[in-house]
Amino acid sequence: xxxxxxxxxxxxxxxxxxxxxxxxxxxxxxxxxxxxxxxxxxxxxxxxxxxxxxxxxxxxxxxxxxxxxxxxxxxxxxxxxxxxxxxxxxxxxxxxxxxxxxxxxxxxxxxxxxxxxxxxxxxxxxxxxxxxxxxxxxxxxxxxxxxxxxxxxxxxxxxxxxxxxxxxxx
Numbered sequence: 001x002x003x004x005x006x007x008x009x010x011x012x013x014x015x016x017x018x019x020x021x022x023x024x025x026x027x028x029x030x031x032x033x034x035x036x037x038x039x040x041x042x043x044x045x046x047x048x049x050x051x052x053x054x055x056x057x058x059x060x061x062x063x064x065x066x067x068x069x070x071x072x073x074x075x076x077x078x079x080x081x082x083x084x085x086x087x088x089x090x091x092x093x094x095x096x097x098x099x100x101x102x103x104x105x106x107x108x109x110x111x112x113x114x115x116x117x118x119x120x121x122x123x124x125x126x127x128x129x130x131x132x133x134x135x136x137x138x139x140x141x142x143x144x145x146x147x148x149x150x151x152x153x154x155x156x157x158x159x160x161x162x163x164x165x166x167x168x169x170x
Contacts, residue, residue: 057162058137060085062095062148064157069131077131078123083139088113090141095122097135
């Protein structure tokens with residue numbers, strides 16, 4: 001046979017043999033599922049936020065985080081801080097800003113003390129027309145309103161409600 005004809009015939013025979021015996025070396029039956037390692041379950045670490053107790057003479061404390069125009073956008077007037085209470089439990093705790101014209105803005109923080117946290121953040125957004133006005137800060141605990149006294153302690157602005165202050169009328 002001609003060598004030019006032999007090579008294509010040999011290639012065709014090899015391909016035919018491969019087609020006939022294809023799959024003979026493979027496994028029969030269902031394909032096993034790939035094993036995926038399962039991570040060990042992680043138990044979350046239970047941490048307690050340690051909050052320093054208020055002095056015995058204090059009923060509540062407002063710590064100011066920021067009071068003024070929002071530094072990021074400079075278009076929202078805001079009063080941001082934390083309220084910390086002593087004792088409790090209180091089913092309703094609020095931080096209230098009362099302006100000289102009688103307008104009030106408040107943030108209801110819900111229950112505090114007892115099994116609830118004794119320190120919670122608050123966010124109040126008064127109208128921008130009150131910029132430059134110093135509102136009265138009031139803490140309401142279970143409906144009883146207590147005026148807060150201004151203090152500057154170690155570089156932090158705070159308003160304190162002492163235990164000897166009588167509630168203000170609503």
